[in-house]
Amino acid sequence: MSKPLLLVLGDQLSLSLTTLRQAPTGAVVALCEVAEEARYVPHHIHKIGLFLAAMRHFAETLREEGFQVHYSALGDDDNTHSLVDEAERIAKQYGCDEIRVARPGEWRLCETMRQRDDAAIPWRVLEDERFFTTPEAFNQWAKGRKQLRLEYFYREQRKRTGLLMEGDEPAGGKWNFDHDNRQPISEELDFPDLPQHRQDALTKAALADAEHHFSDHMGSLANFNLPVTRRQALVDLRHFIQHGLAQFGRYQDAISDSAPFLYHSRLSAAMNIGLLSPQEVCEAAEQCYFAGDAPINAVEGFIRQILGWREYVRGLYWTQMPGYKAANQLDFKRDLPDFYWDAATDMRCLQRAIQMTIDHSYAHHIQRLMVTGNFALLCGVKPEALCDWYLAVYADASEWVELPNTLGMVLHADGGLMGSKPYCASGKYIDKMSDHCQHCRYSPKQVTGPNACPFNSLYWHFLETNAEQLNKNPRMKLIYGSLSRMADEKREAIRQQAEHFLAQLETSPGYGQPCHTSGYTDKEAQ
Ligand code: FAD
Ligand code: DLZ
Numbered sequence: 182m183s184k185p186l187l188l189v190l191g192d193q194l195s196l197s198l199t200t201l202r203q204a205p206t207g208a209v210v211a212l213c214e215v216a217e218e219a220r221y222v223p224h225h226i227h228k229i230g231l232f233l234a235a236m237r238h239f240a241e242t243l244r245e246e247g248f249q250v251h252y253s254a255l256g257d258d259d260n261t262h263s264l265v266d267e268a269e270r271i272a273k274q275y276g277c278d279e280i281r282v283a284r285p286g287e288w289r290l291c292e293t294m295r296q297r298d299d300a301a302i303p304w305r306v307l308e309d310e311r312f313f314t315t316p317e318a319f320n321q322w323a324k325g326r327k328q329l330r331l332e333y334f335y336r337e338q339r340k341r342t343g344l345l346m347e348g349d350e351p352a353g354g355k356w357n358f359d360h361d362n363r364q365p366i367s368e369e370l371d372f373p374d375l376p377q378h379r380q381d382a383l384t385k386a387a388l389a390d391a392e393h394h395f396s397d398h399m400g401s402l403a404n405f406n407l408p409v410t411r412r413q414a415l416v417d418l419r420h421f422i423q424h425g426l427a428q429f430g431r432y433q434d435a436i437s438d439s440a441p442f443l444y445h446s447r448l449s450a451a452m453n454i455g456l457l458s459p460q461e462v463c464e465a466a467e468q469c470y471f472a473g474d475a476p477i478n479a480v481e482g483f484i485r486q487i488l489g490w491r492e493y494v495r496g497l498y499w500t501q502m503p504g505y506k507a508a509n510q511l512d513f514k515r516d517l518p519d520f521y522w523d524a525a526t527d528m529r530c531l532q533r534a535i536q537m538t539i540d541h542s543y544a545h546h547i548q549r550l551m552v553t554g555n556f557a558l559l560c561g562v563k564p565e566a567l568c569d570w571y572l573a574v575y576a577d578a579s580e581w582v583e584l585p586n587t588l589g590m591v592l593h594a595d596g597g598l599m600g601s602k603p604y605c606a607s608g609k610y611i612d613k614m615s616d617h618c619q620h621c622r623y624s625p626k627q628v629t630g631p632n633a634c635p636f637n638s639l640y641w642h643f644l645e646t647n648a649e650q651l652n653k654n655p656r657m658k659l660i661y662g663s664l665s666r667m668a669d670e671k672r673e674a675i676r677q678q679a680e681h682f683l684a685q686l687e688t689s690p691g692y693g694q695p696c697h698t699s700g701y702t703d704k705e706a707q
């Protein structure tokens with residue numbers, strides 16, 4: 182009789198995982214804490230704490246469900262600190278004849294596991310079925326299309342799943358309510374507080390281990406409040422549905438100088454590691470609409486993010502890898518500014534987005550896209566440096582979702598496969614959507630001079646520098662028209678302003694360090 186080892190990765194903590202659903206009697210389940218996964222980019226300490234605590238709780242759940250579980254802890258003497266080596270070591274120890282794993286969320290691991298042809302115990306990579314679609318189904322949809330637009334993919338998903346449908350028609354009579362979802366921040370808004378999760382002994386021990394082994398990583402665990410069990414994740418889901426969803430749509434694009442979460446769900450990390458399924462999250466939102474408790478623009482906007490964007494970027498990732506990772510259409514070469522690691526900048530919008538990231542291992546979508554992302558785009562930061570940063574600093578980051586968002590959406594590095602134009606914007610956009618500029622030493626109204634918002638000159642400089650690639654794009658015609666009508670002296674002054682700023686950026690202390698991994702510090706080893 183077959184005796185497989187079922188390797189469950191840190192972002193596969195769900196009883197509905199293919200390998201667990203199909204487990205034969207006698208199978209051994211392995212969960213492995215390994216330093217390599219915390220170090221390959223220098224993950225935020227909240228993210229490491231989340232994985233350790235959630236994995237330990239899930240191991241308990243599996244034991245309660247009757248599974249035989251092997252748990253490799255970080256401090257074990259025989260821990261090899263590599264997922265592949267650990268699985269092979271444990272499989273041998275238990276006399277297993279096969280290692281089964283559901284498709285890992287990152288190409289590097291998936292490929293390594295698939296390539297273990299000469300391993301003494303064979304590997305089998307099964308499909309991860311915790312999504313609405315599979316890479317195979319996405320591939321079928323993508324075949325023969327020149328452009329892979331979200332909108333068409335999303336509509337098909339709505340029809341196929343029946344989510345937010347009234348017969349064959351979209352609920353509310355339209356597929357897209359984005360137009361109603363662009364309200365800027367305003368003073369009278371009252372954002373819901375997040376539920377505070379109790380930390381039991383298992384969570385406390387996991388956080389203490391994260392602190393012990395990785396204290397030099399970004400952030401502090403003093404304010405850790407991520408859900409680490411399914412029960413806690415369900416509390417967050419219910420809380421969002423009751424207190425956040427109705428306003429989610431309208432203020433989806435707003436940016437606040439003081440509030441990190443606004444009406445966002447903060448459910449991405451729980452969904453990505455398996456504590457919640459995207460189906461149940463979408464269904465909870467849908468029910469809220471049909472019960473009359475949230476308007477269609479909010480519910481459609483929310484479901485579009487999960488059924489649309491989340492599935493779409495995953496499909497894109499698996500159909501385009503491994504070449505996708507090397508894409509750099511605009512030939513960006515600049516290093517990541519050092520202040521992305523410590524928020525030491527006098528540009529208020531960047532300072533707040535990065536500080537919130539340091540504090541919570543979270544920033545909402547518009548902060549990622551239009552503040553840190555937009556700035557990196559305008560400066561021409563090289564994709565690998567920016568991707569490593571996004572992958573390291575956010576608790577929800579896994580390459581299948583981070584890479585298309587960074588390469589495709591932020592840096593336009595895939596030549597428009599994902600987005601028909603770059604999301605570039607001047608300080609005017611940030612001023613309109615946020616209350617940052619009133620606290621900033623720069624003025625969003627000025628383009629040149631000592632108080633001019635750097636986004637303004639960088640914006641025109643970006644358009645000028647990349648004109649060859651972008652000025653034929655019909656969606657950029659209007660803006661290139663404005664650029665060409667600009668007086669020569671003004672254009673020259675803007676160019677000088679931007680180049681001076683970029684030159685200063687390059688001479689700032691710490692500039693050009695590839696990644697702020699102060700490295701893995703094992704205090705025991707010191
Ligand atoms: P909400 O605003 O409440 O949205 C609901 C859900 O929709 C999210 O939980 C998420 O699952 C999904 N979603 C929303 N936007 C996207 C999107 N563009 N792509 C995929 N799913 C989306 N999301 C990640 O989960 N992991 C990442 O590593 C990640 N990296 C990103 C990098 C960049 C440069 C950008 C611009 C976006 C990235 N996103 C990533 C998408 C998005 O920013 C986060 O999903 C969102 O901010 C998470 O917060 P939330 O749960 O409060 O989301
Ligand atoms: C992110 C992460 C961390 C920090 N630690 C672990 C770990 O100790 N063990 C584990 O199985 N997974 C961990 N992960 C998540 C993996 O990096 C993730 O499973 C792969 O990147 C594939 O998505």
Ligand code: SF4
Nearest residue numbers: 528530608618621634
């Ligand atoms: Fe950001 Fe410019 Fe506004 Fe300052 S003035 S907060 S740098 S957009």
